[in-house]
Amino acid sequence: MAPRWTYIDPAIAFSPMLSFEVVIMALLGGAGSLFGALLGAVPLVLLFEVLTANFPTHFSILLGVVFVLIVYVLPRGVIGLFPARPREVPPVAAAPANAKHDGAPLEVAGLRKAFGGLVAVDDLSFSVKRGELIGLIGPNGSGKTTVMNLISGALSADAGSIQFKGRDLARTPAFRIARLGLARTFQLVRVLGSMTVIDNVMPGFAFRAAPLTGAKAEAAAMALLARVGLGDKAALPATQLTYIDQKRLELARALALDPDLLLLDEWLAGLNPTELAQGIALIRALRESGITIIMVELVMDAIRSLCDRCIVMNVGRKIAEGPPARVLAEKEVVRAYLGGADA
Ligand SMILES: Nc1ncnc2c1ncn2[C@@H]1O[C@H](COP(=O)(O)OP(=O)(O)OP(=O)(O)O)[C@@H](O)[C@H]1O
Numbered sequence: 001m002a003p004r005w006t007y008i009d010p011a012i013a014f015s016p017m018l019s020f021e022v023v024i025m026a027l028l029g030g031a032g033s034l035f036g037a038l039l040g041a042v043p044l045v046l047l048f049e050v051l052t053a054n055f056p057t058h059f060s061i062l063l064g065v066v067f068v069l070i071v072y073v074l075p076r077g078v079i080g081l082f083p084a085r086p087r088e089v090p091p092v093a094a095a096p097a098n099a100k101h102d103g104a105p106l107e108v109a110g111l112r113k114a115f116g117g118l119v120a121v122d123d124l125s126f127s128v129k130r131g132e133l134i135g136l137i138g139p140n141g142s143g144k145t146t147v148m149n150l151i152s153g154a155l156s157a158d159a160g161s162i163q164f165k166g167r168d169l170a171r172t173p174a175f176r177i178a179r180l181g182l183a184r185t186f187q188l189v190r191v192l193g194s195m196t197v198i199d200n201v202m203p204g205f206a207f208r209a210a211p212l213t214g215a216k217a218e219a220a221a222m223a224l225l226a227r228v229g230l231g232d233k234a235a236l237p238a239t240q241l242t243y244i245d246q247k248r249l250e251l252a253r254a255l256a257l258d259p260d261l262l263l264l265d266e267w268l269a270g271l272n273p274t275e276l277a278q279g280i281a282l283i284r285a286l287r288e289s290g291i292t293i294i295m296v297e298l299v300m301d302a303i304r305s306l307c308d309r310c311i312v313m314n315v316g317r318k319i320a321e322g323p324p325a326r327v328l329a330e331k332e333v334v335r336a337y338l339g340g341a342d343a
């Protein structure tokens with residue numbers, strides 16, 4: 001406004017109507033795309049000029065009508081009328097790191113993350129083969145969740161690389177990592193409490209290689225909710241779920257993405273013995289369906305019965321790696337869990 005009138009009038013510059021006009025422009029073009037916003041701006045600026053000149057007293061009412069029309073007729077904007085461009089995922093064969101390790105979908109090398117002076121992950125390297133179920137274990141504060149956050153893009157690494165499908169995840173934003181087929185659950189659950197259970201699952205389908213929408217997505221969401229034991233709770237607000245059920249919901253949301261690699265951060269924690277047996281069976285079934293899984297877990301029975309290999313961390317470093325039965329008996333691992341004096 002300032003270049004146009006050479007001064008700033010707070011009544012105009014901070015008018016809610018101005019913000020509303022901008023929102024309508026973005027909606028008309030397509031709120032999710034820069035090009036969409038440009039598409040919406042040109043015709044609407046012209047329309048607003050005509051409306052303010054001819055109907056100055058009814059302008060805000062007309063603006064509301066335009067808004068409602070756009071929401072009903074073009075919910076995804078003009079850009080939504082065009083078919084979405086298929087997302088580009090580089091072929092696995094193009095991955096230089098994977099080429100060296102045939103069948104290794106994840107290759108972590110020299111990973112480091114510090115929070116101020118505290119080094120949470122220190123020069124960590126490991127690889128995961130396709131279809132493997134890996135346990136990432138270690139005492140409290142050893143850096144397990146930080147590793148999950150680095151792999152899923154919730155945190156950016158200070159150094160090192162995480163190769164997955166030809167991309168270095170350490171330099172890839174979280175939403176692109178999800179689109180590559182990597183899903184996760186959180187140690188401290190993150191569900192959208194004001195939305196229903198089924199609506200929490202639906203966004204997962206948008207991140208698939210072939211996104212699902214509408215009735216197909218709803219049917220698939222119901223099937224996933226039944227699979228995790230929430231089939232009868234689909235219509236409840238997510239806040240009404242118990243903490244354990246919120247964990248189940250997070251798993252359903254992660255599976256909606258149809259992941260190749262699934263990260264579970266203490267997903268079994270807090271389950272009673274019956275639920276634990278069901279949870280273990282569910283994770284085993286997921287693995288048998290071909291999903292590669294990395295699970296952070298404190299329940300050692302689950303680690304023993306599920307994992308091919310486990311990686312043990314202590315103070316940010318890998319201290320052991322191998323089959324659970326052997327690794328859990330290693331002196332250094334016992335010492336890390338029990339403390340030096342008790343070991
Ligand atoms: N965002 C953060 N800011 C500062 N310090 C952090 C942050 N996240 C983690 N830390 C610290 O990094 C260290 C590793 O934390 P992390 O949560 O990765 O451990 P963990 O192995 O998952 O522990 P737990 O078994 O308790 O879940 C801890 O000392 C923790 O306090």
Ligand SMILES: [Mg+2]
Binds near residue numbers: 144145146187
């Ligand atoms: Mg943790």
